[in-house]
Amino acid sequence: MTDAVLEADRIGKRFDAGFALSDVSFTVRAGELFGLGGHRGSGRTTAIRIAAGVLTADSGRVRWRSAPIDPATRRRIGYQPATAGLYPELTVLDQLVHRAELHGFDTNEAHRRAQVWLDRLSMRALRARRTGTLDTDELRLVALLATLLPDPELLLLDEPFAGAGRTGVGTMIELLRDEAARGVPVLVSGNDLDQIERYCDQVAILRGGQIMASGTVAELVAGGPRLFRVDAPDAEPGWGDTVPGCRTVDADGSRLLVELAADADDQAVLHAALAFGPVREFTRVRHTLAELFDPAGLM
């Protein structure tokens, strides 16, 4: 599946209320877990819908395996909208079988696949339960199973963990990692950047219908401010601001949080602290994606 690449090239979409997406580009490669972060209204859902071919872009194009998405391609995509998309009156087994049948499997094969997946996740006991009676973890897991059942070549999942607890999210992430391991490109959207940071290889963050940042988690974090925590008990107050390119951001007694300019030398800061006496702490403070891109916690 090395050629299994999804490319969104400058896609745009406008609704009556205004632009939902503007010149959005991203690439999801085979075996990659790609996180599309952003708050509600940022354009995540529109982007995924366009990628899945259920919504048409006003501009730009989406290509899968270097070709436009057509009806035959769409059938090989595992698409899950933000709502679970399950019929509450159907049992879990009927739900899975129905979805597999609609993907072209005969009834026997659909049943077999459903049983295999339920057994794999030790969920056999749920098969006769109506979906409407499941808790959120179970509901989200069943929705993901229904998407995975037909062996999709590409996964596009809009907020697949919404409302799920830690255990449910952990199980689902394992499933997605397994899919990525067999070469499936996996695009997952969500507003929890901490979560995205934990399991995604690549990340794009949307705001106002545009991509504000994209890259690997390491790249995105590296692009943040250079912060160091320094504890020099014998140092004079305000010593941090005397070092060229260094600025004190926060002070807690002798512990300072200092920000270094891009061209400032961290060793110069350490030497300046040692000049006053012993240094008990000198640590690079790494920001999370949430701290960098959602400091107000709006997502």
Place this chain on the structure above:
Amino acid sequence: MADPHPAAHTVRLVAGREFGCRVGSRRLVLTTVTVAVLLVAFVVLQAYVFGHQRTLRVGLAGQAISLQQALPQEMVALGVPVDVRQLDTIAEGVADVRTGRLDVLVSGARSALRVTIDNQLDPRLRATLNSLVRQQILDAQLAQLGARPNDVLAKVDQAQITVTQLNATDPNLGQRKTLGIVTALLVAWSLAVGAALAGRRVVADAAGGTAEVLLPVLRPRRLLTGNLTGIGLTVLVHAAALGVVGVAAALATGAATVPAAVAIALGAGLLGFVLGFALYGTASAAVAALRPRYRGALLVLLGAVFLVSAVLIGVAPDATATSVLSVLPPFAPVLVPARLAVGVGAGWQVLLAVALSLLTVGALGWFAGRVYPRSLFRA
């Protein structure tokens, strides 16, 4: 993997899922059972209360006992059943009338009968008794004149008027009208249930993402067709069950004495439902896709269609206005089967009604197919 998603296959899968979900749903079964109970209760009332000819209880005392055979014969000829019994005394009869055990006490000589009632004398019994008294006096007068009363009466009986009937009136018209109104009610009820379910499915699909998740493998039009087919079959099963229960009750109780009319009503009612559901189900889906809050308007329309149809069937099933309305699409599914149950309506009217309805269904289907996909992303 079986391929390639032919339209009929996917529509059948969706319809099968919808049918399987709904046909045994507790709410729908409960509703159908309730309507069935009401239907049977109506049929029983029709048979034993509204349409029942109450037997007149007549007591004969004294010389009037001689009417023991003649009175029942005359009354049965008028279609009025009587229960005649002899009494030992007039006082006993009066007491029975007072207590309600008798409707009428007849006493006295045959030429001067005396009738005791509580408060009202059945006009047909009054006419019969008057006739018997006059007969008795006529016999006596003829005997006095030397004629043989039996010969004279035989000649009198032979004299008949000649009747030329310009309009043949069906003696079962009343029963047929009742049948027509009941048919209209059941069809309208079934259509209301079907339309409500169709609208609810569209709204639920949008809210729950159940349609959106299928869009990569299923075109919206096929999904809508499958959903409507499944809902239509579901309600058809329930409507057919109601029809069978109603027919069985009507035949068992004797409320319906024209089995052919009942069979026509059942068949026409089911056809009316199929046509009507294609019309109202599609319209309901379109309204739910456009303006979910207004989908109840169709139920109001159906209620109005039923009321107008019921009045027209009861008052003038064969009038020009009724004929014109019956071919118009909103009325056709309810009014056509009702008129067929009554036994009126020309074949060309039925065909025209079906043709106009199918044309409307086609237009509505096209419109619903355009607006339905937009509704799926509302959530």
